[in-house]
Amino acid sequence: MIQFLNVSKRYPGGFDALSNLSLNIDAGEMVFLTGHSGAGKSTLLKLIMLMERATRGQMVVGGQNLNKMPRRQIPFLRRQIGVVFQNHQLLFDRTVFDNVALPLMIAGFEPRDIGRRVRAALDKVGLLSKEKLNPVALSGGEQQRVGIARAVVNKPPLLLADEPTGNLDPELSAEIMKLLQQFNDVGVTVLIASHDLTLIERMGKRKLTLEGGQLVADVPGLGGEAA
């Protein structure tokens, strides 16, 4: 699903966020990406979504070569990738329902399809009863679940999460992780950047460790699904 070959990213000003990074994540894997802040986790996720362009190296995501992707193709790449943010990035000028419906409206789904899919996603994260509320009225954990519902509502084959539990207490964090794992169970490739090491250990999944923009450890998961 994700192949990086000797990928480097140098930001203007000369800071090397990633240097000569190679990795391979198969379809259907669930992988944790860890390391200190500044190690390059966020940059790696941004490269996958083409929010940033690699300075050097080859990148293939979902069979598409990102190096040669023209700008106008980028939106269509992003529609194949669900993203969960640490600060969930919900819009507070509309209801929970409309927040979750946004990816479907962007992709051009029929209104009756949108209703069905949004309710299914909200049901999945346990917030169907709150579809008419403004997300501002929800707790931090609930807001993050709305963010997850929005990320999965158009059934992307790849789900990225950038510190999805960063602002949550351990119990809520475990819930969010379980939820993400359930999507992985039905075949979604999941890549989670997190520095919550105890939680990662408990999940028993493949773990990539970044340090100074380089891959320093690649620990396979207990289930043995890692390459």
Added chain:
Amino acid sequence: MSQESQKALPDALSRGASLKQLSLLNLWRSYCRHHVSSARDSLNRLLRQPLSSLMTCLVVAIALALPQVLSVAVSNIDQLGQSWQGRPSLSVYLHHNVKQPVAEKLLIELEQQESVAEGIYISPSEALQEFEAHSGFADVLGQLERNPLPPLLQLSLVEQLSLEQVQSLQANLQARPEVEQVDVDLQWLQRLQQILALGRTLIWLLSGLLALGVLLIVGNTIRLAIAARKDEILVTKTLGGTNAFVRRPFLYTGLWYGLLGGALALLLTELCLFALAGPVAKLAGSYGSDFLLMGISWFDAGFLLLASSVLGWLGAALAVGRHLAAIEPK
């Protein structure tokens, strides 16, 4: 863990049904739907802040109404000049040595021309008598050794001659050997036409400047709207919204500002005309004229609305082009 998340994934969320299922027809329908919803939402946004929207629309309206009122004024003055042209006449001064029989023969020849309605011959002595009677210089004129006045043919022309036709007739006459000078007593009309032409040029220049103003006003308003909705733009781009998708609501916002501004401009123009109609009718009445102020034609009104909508859209497009490119998810 909540109970809901223990349930098996509902069908609508299971993998496999990808975005590629959307057919071209689906995409076309969703494209049209987004146009409709963008138009509706942007109008709703304007109506939700009626006062600030009204301010922007009013500025647009005043900028558009100013040249509109001026152009209506110029059209009216033009119309007035055309109707007062009525029966233009030519004074054809002949050379001193042209004798009466020659002059009368020329008069008969001229009267056969289509553009000449009738003419009279005024001999130098007749002219002198008339001048003495009316000018009060009888004593002075009596002392002159010889009559300084030339023989004169006074021609009345038919109605509905254009200024160009009168001028070409004047040139023809001027070219004759017997003729010394031809005066058109419509020179004031010619000058009026020149002033009106100048006025029209000024209106075009003014319109250009004010149109630029409208572009900037709408552009600035859209810039503020973009800044206010930056989060939404970022999220939309992150979720795979194309630039066109992000642009669309703002373009419609500009279109609405233009259209509403244009409609207000029409209203302002009509109000000005309404306020002027009474005094103008009174003035015309005192000259015994039944002149009526011309309003805006349907064509002009349609053109104004179209032009204002295009201006609003263009102002938004310029602002959106400059400011949306700067907003990329990081």
